[in-house]
Amino acid sequence: MNDKLKPIWLLDKNIHFLNHGSFGATPIVILNYQQLLRERIENEPVRFLARELEGLLDKARSQLADFLIIDADDLAFIPNATVGINTVLRSLNFEPDDEILITNHTYNACRNTAEFIAQRSQAKIIVASVPFPLDSPQQIIEAILKKVSSKTKLALLDHVTSPTALIFPIEALIRELTHRGVDTLVDGAHAPGFVSLDLRSLGATYYSANCHKWLCSPKGAAFLYVRKDKQANIRPLTISHGANSPRRERSRFRLEFDWMGTVDPTPYLCVPEAIRFMGSLLDGGWSALQMRNRELALAARHILGDTLGVAIPCPDETVGSMASIPLGKVSLSWDVLQAKLMDEFKIEVPIVPWIDGSCLVRISAQFYNRLEQYQYLAEALKQIIF
Ligand SMILES: Cc1ncc(COP(=O)(O)O)c(C=O)c1O
The missing domain is CATH 3.40.640.10 (Type I PLP-dependent aspartate aminotransferase-like (Major domain))
Incomplete structure (x- = not known):
């Protein structure tokens, strides 16, 4: 197999894994x-x-x-x-x-x-x-x-x-x-x-x-x-x-x-x-990887904001490889919403209860993520919540 096509992570292909932030994920070569x-x-x-x-x-x-x-x-x-x-x-x-x-x-x-x-x-x-x-x-x-x-x-x-x-x-x-x-x-x-x-x-x-x-x-x-x-x-x-x-x-x-x-x-x-290894994934090394992940997270939050009709909650300069987007007061509890995303849509993403009684969805962007995954998440959230 062409080296470039070999899977880099062991991540389950049937799951849209948008939660690198909680526990990371280790590439196969490192394992x-x-x-x-x-x-x-x-x-x-x-x-x-x-x-x-x-x-x-x-x-x-x-x-x-x-x-x-x-x-x-x-x-x-x-x-x-x-x-x-x-x-x-x-x-x-x-x-x-x-x-x-x-x-x-x-x-x-x-x-x-x-x-x-x-x-x-x-x-x-x-x-x-x-x-x-x-x-x-x-x-x-x-x-x-x-x-x-x-x-x-x-x-x-x-x-x-x-x-x-x-x-x-x-x-x-x-x-x-x-x-x-x-x-x-x-x-x-x-x-x-x-x-x-x-x-x-x-x-x-x-x-x-x-x-x-x-x-x-x-x-x-x-x-x-x-x-x-x-x-x-x-x-x-x-x-x-x-x-x-x-x-x-x-x-x-x-x-x-x-x-x-x-x-x-x-x-x-x-x-x-x-x-x-992580520094070798892109020609520009670590700074290129960080920039790529950040750009993906910034684009993802726009997709979520536009699809769900919610305002972007914080300036770009406060965003890196993750972004949280307010979902407002949702009729489902955060854990039920999170479980529904997994059970019905195969999306792994954290829903976070925020202090004002609202919920946030926190997306991560890592090298294995693609923009379409956030569009899919946005559509799933729209379907469940609105
Ligand atoms: C801000 C912050 N502090 C601490 C931790 C704890 O990390 P660990 O479980 O690796 O100790 C986390 C984990 O997500 C975190 O987000």
């Missing part, structure tokens, strides 16, 4: 590479895990660091972005009445973590209300900065929001918050491969993000960036051998995060291959 690594482990588990792994992790982390434009020593591999948010929040000490700033777009799991920590220390959660629909990114900055007080210790901010798929103006937010003495914990779950990242220039205090979404690595690969001056205070959720290691040639941060007990390390080791 094959992972399988080779697993065979290498099973060939001599002690050699691999006790003697070779450290060097292999160093190499993989250094290639990820080059992609993110950051010092590899400031990165730790973790299994997912939720673990990263938990790691930071559970490492920090808050005093009663300290304030942790989040937004009404914060991912539910991370909001739960912040609330758990706040309850434990009697700190307060302050929620900034970012409007959606949104006229300009400036409204995001204003809504968040308005909630900063002398008690704000940390702001937990999404780089790309989950329900509304907005790219927050994160550089400006970090700059303004840092200027006000507020540390920033960025939930960048979607960001790598979705936007171009330059972590060094971004200047966040902490940044947690997934490789298994838009970098398309196998599931269970993510990273936590911790600014050097904060690394001594950030301890992994699992305390293991690193805590009392006599080694001095590696930081405590590195020693603790690189061994949290026996796990399958292959998702981490596949990250460089995922970066390489």
